[in-house]
Amino acid sequence: MAASPQDVPVWGRVRRSRHVADRGLKIICTLFTILGATVLGWILLMLLVEGIGGLSPAVFTETTPGPGSQGGGIANAIVGSLILTVLGIVVATPVGVLAGTYLAEYGKSSKLAEVIRFVNDILLAAPSILIGLFVYTLMVQPMGGYSGWAGGVALAIIAVPVIVRTTEDMLRLVPGSLREAGTALGAPMSTVIMKISWRAARAGMVTGVLLATARIAGETAPLLFTALNNNFWFSPTLMGGVSNLPVMIYQFALSPYENWRELAWAGALLITVAILALSVVARLLFKKETAR
Template structure:
């Protein structure tokens, strides 16, 4: 009889407890929403202010001469950044050409051959370390490895430094994209008697081609604005570079760094224009990468 009486009382106490808990949860939920919205607004305002300042100052330096004349000497009037643009294109091209086959083959090994082996785990661990390593340390490494023995700065050293930075990005993206290819496709190729190398070339690479290209584009955007490693490898030059790529190589990131700190208004204006050009280029590469990712997901 006592137990029968206590049951309704217990049930009656449940709504009361819930009613006491719900206001606290609602308050916490509102606090979280307001905090998240405020943090997002602060980030948008800061980023928008930076982009607005870059556009306003960078557009002032844009002119037809910007893309046809080399960087001027100290105190000179006029000039452009044509040599820096060409030098950056050459350095980026060397870096991505060296990094792409290495990253593609390493990512293929991790996804297709190594899988969960101890060697694959070690490679992934080292790749993650390299992915987060400060770029200035990579510049110092290449300086010790190439610049000091050669006795001069060079575009080859700059390209190798950029390749080291781009490689882990391509490795990670390639492995992830190949793992997304259904195992049934590999099994179908093996059932037809195709060896693993043929299955990889004809099926898995083709199925993950858009994702792999996206990783290469992301790596390209990653190294396009790197400054620290080029300070120790390619340095800079206010004139056109040699065909053998020996000596200082003009490039946009180092040019922006040096001209922005100079006391000459003309150099500072060219630095703003170069910064806007790099930003627009990286933005375009990022948009292309996102479009490719969406097309890959749609498939």
């Protein structure tokens, strides 16, 4: 008695060549996944081994040493990186949030909104070194020298597109019925946005700011043209070179001095841990927002 088509296994109704091709592609994808995970794990393991070996109390209390000097730390670079990152986020957050709000609430599908989205996508993909050169021409040359202000502006330009995109996406997830309820009560559009839309998308918007912070925390190229680096504490005016971890790692890792290379590994480990922590917090907030 012949079996009915319903009794034949799914793969029994597929030509053998397709079955072999499917299995072959699955094997190739698995192998490359293992390869990628192995390389990433190797890098992280090397970073942990070398970075932990370079950590000491002096790393967090002393300034970076000069050429040929022994000992030293990266306290000034840590503080300088924090200041530049905070400065960049402080500048980028209001610009990004307001621009994303315009795209989601006011502009929507208008021609101006389409142009802004197009420019925002370009900035998302723009090489950071070009942004550094732009800020160098815009601020460093007219001001007559490197400064933390120029570094903060360069980092802000990199962070803005991330915040714009995340803010727009999160506001678009807010149900329209919430806006209609606020409008029905006689609230103006600005009040509806601030009291309803922003509150409903708060976790997602904070996630965007955290992701932007993680994005700029390890940027090196723009700081080479704006804040540069030094081996001392920064000036209160932020004029002159401002020590920071990314540029310090770049310079110290290529140096012939053993203690400089150890400090570079320690700085790389600290940046990696900080970015990992920010990414984890951002994912938790985003998961909470989507669950709502």
